[in-house]
Amino acid sequence: MxxxxxxxxxxxxxxxxxxxxxxxxxxxxxxxxxxxxxxxxxxxxxxxxxxxxxxxxxxxxxxxxxxxxxxxxxxxxxxxxxxxxxxxxxxxxxxxxxxxxxxxxxxxxxxxxxxxxxxxxxxxxLGAYALRGGVDEALGYLNLGTGVAAGAVLNGELWRGSAGVAGEIGHLSIDPTGPLCACGQRGCIEAYAGGGAVARRWGRPGAGAVHEVFDAAEAGDRWAQRMRGEIAWAVASAVRVLTLSLDVSTVVLGGGVAALGGRLLDPVAEVLEQEAKASHFLASLRLADRVETLPAGxxxxxxxxxxxxxxxx
Amino acid sequence: MxxxxxxxxxxxxxxxxxxxxxxxxxxxxxxxxxxxxxxxxxxxxxxxxxxxxxxxxxxxxxxxxxxxxxxxxxxxxxxxxxxxxxxxxxxxxxxxxxxxxxxxxxxxxxxxxxxxxxxxxxxxxLGAYALRGGVDEALGYLNLGTGVAAGAVLNGELWRGSAGVAGEIGHLSIDPTGPLCACGQRGCIEAYAGGGAVARRWGRPGAGAVHEVFDAAEAGDRWAQRMRGEIAWAVASAVRVLTLSLDVSTVVLGGGVAALGGRLLDPVAEVLEQEAKASHFLASLRLADRVETLPAGxxxxxxxxxxxxxxxx
Structure with missing residues (x-):
């Protein structure tokens, strides 16, 4: 060339x-x-x-x-x-x-x-920040693919951290008795909401497992509904982590799982709203209003x- | 005047x-x-x-x-x-x-x-950052007082967030079945490691409750040892949150509880080292090496x- x-x-x-x-x-x-x-x-x-x-x-x-x-x-x-x-x-x-x-x-x-x-x-x-017009003082991006990881744009600059580990929140545990994660810990956010972990628990490997779970849940399958609930809870937990640690005003969901759009966003918002009913502190943060998804593709x-x-x- | x-x-x-x-x-x-x-x-x-x-x-x-x-x-x-x-x-x-x-x-x-x-x-x-010589690209400060909250200095600047909520990681839940927190959630980091929460569970109110728990644990009291273990686990969780979200190279512990110095630091480091044994990912982050306490006073x-x-x- x-x-x-x-x-x-x-x-x-x-x-x-x-x-x-x-x-x-x-x-x-x-x-x-x-x-x-x-x-x-x-x-x-x-x-x-x-x-x-x-x-x-x-x-x-x-x-x-x-x-x-x-x-x-x-x-x-x-x-x-x-x-x-x-x-x-x-x-x-x-x-x-x-x-x-x-x-x-x-x-x-x-x-x-x-x-x-x-x-x-x-x-x-950084792309999500620019596509939103570069107006957010603090923007969080949550990638929901095979794994779960986040990025943050603070004051217009990508925050990389001291060694490039910033945003690895998929490996924060939200339940010490939860499912084993590929990383060796129990109950990681990724162990509930990562496409790879969902495929293993759903029993059918492949990139489309999360979409299959949502299809089955919408068709009335109880097990799929339970898995969908756990996915939504884990994504809501990631939104809480990004907000309470970095105070991002917006969390953009992207990656293959986020292509579910409103089908994902609605149960996530429902979890956040239920939690806000139990906690004045969470209610004051209006977390459900901060979340949006990237369009598919x-x-x-x-x-x-x-x-x-x-x-x- | x-x-x-x-x-x-x-x-x-x-x-x-x-x-x-x-x-x-x-x-x-x-x-x-x-x-x-x-x-x-x-x-x-x-x-x-x-x-x-x-x-x-x-x-x-x-x-x-x-x-x-x-x-x-x-x-x-x-x-x-x-x-x-x-x-x-x-x-x-x-x-x-x-x-x-x-x-x-x-x-x-x-x-x-x-x-x-x-x-x-x-x-x-900001003070902890300056007192360490202003050399850390990313420093986290974890305040362990009546409540639990953090601050972060990124590229030499205090990070306040979009609405001043940055660092409220004491209200991240690490166990959905854990004790009720004053904020209305269950299993918050603060519900295990906050001086106020410890005093309520210890049954003797007052600023010195955490010190009493550590004294009793060192004297062999089983219940106090269990509480000390939970305090150390919650502080270790906060260290994990600050590292995986912001990738801080150092976490300085301050506040009244941190005045315990090595008596707190040792069990926290032990939790982090045990977790690293189960997870190559956590081991690669060398979390125990990142934690230190402010001197008392x-x-x-x-x-x-x-x-x-x-x-x-």
Whole structure:
């Protein structure tokens, strides 16, 4: 692949590219100088280091074919798993078969464009913040996928923490006698609301288990209704954690489970409202009013990755 | 009282004053331009709006009598209870019998010096950060007094949240079947580790109940040992919350209960180490290494209040 371009001093004619590299598919977007979407593409993710690199290069070609807006100024990549705070190295991404991959270095060599790598949930948090107009003093983003993790944007900046662990609230226990979590603890939020844990307890593996549970619950299945109640309670607990620790004014739910939209939001709001009836303190926080979901198929993570791409080395 | 002074342009000869107005006693400090302590005083707090004002004025007189360093440049006040984010109005301070008191306005009128009011736990968080040398990218402060609440200093700035609720982690539930909390929920961290809750369960009211429980536990009392175990577990849970939500590198324990020092720290570290044995994830976070206590009688809250006093209106 030939270098895409050298960044121009005239930034008005350049685009910033963001990619959300998921376990099965990759979304890529190009934003102009006004943060408007000028190109987008979705393609299947190929696994392994070589596969991921090829996926990214194919996505970049697809975007530049669509773009007449100008040169690529920066590339931001949202990756699942653990990304070093420096924005360069993917430490572990189990679903993609990656370990200790300096993705920034590899990509900068072939593209000659500044690259920044970020955890996908953190990128989605920044994207959700930007898509809401950048107005929230403190925004929490709760990703409900195979696992459960959060991101926070405080005063307009992504909060990464002292070692990139910020937002791992899926592994806070809400019941010491609860189900065993993959992390070794009991009763973690993720052990109730994570897609992987739900699939194991539902007895049918696969990404669609949570949707199946909701379908069955709505059809009257008692066990599914109980699981739905526990999912809603765990999501409500995560909303409480984000509000009482960080005092976020908004919690945006995203990820595959959040694609349930109102079917998820309604039982979560019901739990929060029941809890508020028992507690003046919780009632004063109006938690149910703070929660919303991303629309299904939202490009928040790719959008946020494009914004992360501006990050200085 | 006559005005203390008008702030001078030569800041080298001025002091910043900080007060920690507690339910029973008030600590006041004066810091020079290098943040060094040049005067301190401790006196009993008088209740009610008039009593608190008189206490503050007496403390200010005591400090200025000791200070030859120069004029008072700013006054910061740490107050228990709910303080509006603007740094002016004490909304509720039940123990002091205050409600909707614009303490900044009242004090600025009598002193002619810029005043800023802050919740005492948040002030102590800033003080703990400064007393550790201002080196922590992310520091959590956990106040263990009658109640349990936290403060966080992120990138050198006190994090107040969108509505001043940040850090109210004492009211996160860690067991849905746990004891009823004063807030109406069950199994809150505060319901296990708050001095007020411990006194109720121990059956002997008073500020010293937690110390009595620890004395009895060390003397072999089984019930006290069980309570001590629950206190340690709840404090460990709060450490987990601060780390997994904010990724603080250090959690400083303060407040009356933390004056137990190693007698508290050892069982908390033991809980964290036991949990790490069951969870690779928790083990990787090395939580036990992140926790420390303030020395008994620490002036962190008054010190932090002096730093808060610099806050622009």
């Amino acid at each position: 030939t270098p895409l371009s050298v960044p121009q001093t005239d930034q008005a004619s350049t685009v910033r590219v963001g990619l959300d590299v998921g376990g099965t598919k990759t979304d890529a977007v190009a934003l102009d100088a006004h943060d408007s979407l000028v190109a987008r593409i979705r393609l299947p993710t190929q696994p392994g280091a070589a596969g991921v690199l090829e996926t990214i290069r194919t996505a970049l070609r697809g975007l530049t074919d669509q773009c007449t807006a100008g040169d690529v100024r920066s590339i931001g990549i949202g990756m699942p798993g653990q990304v070093d705070p420096g924005g360069s190295v993917v430490r572990h991404a189990v679903n993609l078969g990656l370990q200790d991959l300096d993705l920034r270095d590899l990509l900068e060599r072939v593209t000659a464009v500044p690259v920044s790598v970020e955890n996908d949930v953190k990128a989605a948090a 939202s490009l928040a993570a790719a959008f946020g990755a494009a914004l992360v791409g501006q990050r200085p080395h | 006559t005005p203390l002074s008008v702030p001078q342009t030569d800041q080298a000869s001025t002091v910043r004053v900080g007060l920690d107005v507690g339910g029973t006693k008030t600590d006041a400090v004066a810091l020079d331009a290098h943040d060094s302590l040049v005067a301190r005083i401790r006196l009993p707090t008088q209740p009610g709006a008039a009593g608190v004002l008189e206490t503050i004025r007496t403390a200010l007189r005591g400090l200025t009598d000791q200070c030859t360093a120069g004029d008072v440049r700013s006054i910061g006040i740490g107050m228990p209870g709910q303080v509006d984010p603007g740094g002016s109005v004490v909304r509720h301070a039940v123990n002091l019998g205050l409600q909707d008191l614009d303490l900044r306005d009242l004090l600025e009128r009598v002193t002619a010096v810029p005043v800023s009011v802050e919740n005492d736990v948040k002030a102590a968080a 620490s002036l962190a809250a008054a010190f932090g209040a002096a730093l808060v006093g610099q806050r622009p209106h």
